[in-house]
Amino acid sequence: MVRFFIAFLLFMLPFSAHATDAGWAALRDGGHVVLLRHAMTSGTSEPANFDIEKCNTQRNLSERGKQQARKIGALFGARAAPIERVQSSRYCRCLDTARIAFEAEPEAFAALDPMTGDEAAKTKQKAAIMDEIRAYSGSDLLVMVTHLENIMELTGVSPREGEAVIVEPQGDGLRVLGRVVF
Incomplete structure (x- = not known):
């Protein structure tokens, strides 16, 4: 069992590095859409008194998340094509990730808010x-x-906090061109 686990890890390491290389190549080329999961947060769920208009009632970026957002911005600035537009979920952790990383006010886009369990609403949001x-x-x-x-709903990819998934349209869905972990 231990040998299987070590072999699995050795097998997966090249794919992780390759995925990051492919991600950076796609970011350098430009002309793509980047789905960026918000940076690291404190806590794992929304407080009971959640209000979309009040950041103090939401799960927010941790100090480490703010540092991660700065790193995202610095690396995008040094290694990626210019950013034409930034859209964000209306949740403060997403807006703050965008503001810190890209030093610009993002366009709030409600469809980027977390998807609900209601299938009809999810279908409309995804569309x-x-x-x-x-x-x-x-x-x-x-x-x-x-x-x-x-x-996950759009790509099947389960990104880490602060991970970028670079995509392009393909048929009815999206093709993942690469990923970058910050």
């Missing part, structure tokens, strides 16, 4: 995000700061 992605035709980057469940 709104897909419409934005399909409509993007810039030569730089469109960054969409969002949540785990949204990225």
Whole structure:
């Protein structure tokens, strides 16, 4: 069993590095959409008194998350094509990730808020995000700061906090071009 685990780890290491290399290559090329999961937070669920208009009632970036957002911005600035637009979930942790990383006020886009359990609402929300992605035709980057469940629903990828998933439209869905872990 131990040998199997070690072999599995050795097998997966090249894929992790390759995925990051492919991600950076796609970011350098530009013309793509980046689904960025918000940076690290404190806590694991929303407080009982949650209010979308009040950051003090939400799960927010931790100090480590703020540092991670600064790192994301620095690395994008040094290694990626310019950013044309930044859209964000209306949740403070996403807005703050965007503000800190890209030093700009993001466009709040409600479809990037966490997907609900209601299938009809989820379908409508996913369609709104897909419409934005399909409509993007810039030569730089469109960054969409969002949540785990949204990225999973759109791509099947389960990103870490602060991870970028670079995508392009393909048929009815999205093709993952690469990933970058910050």
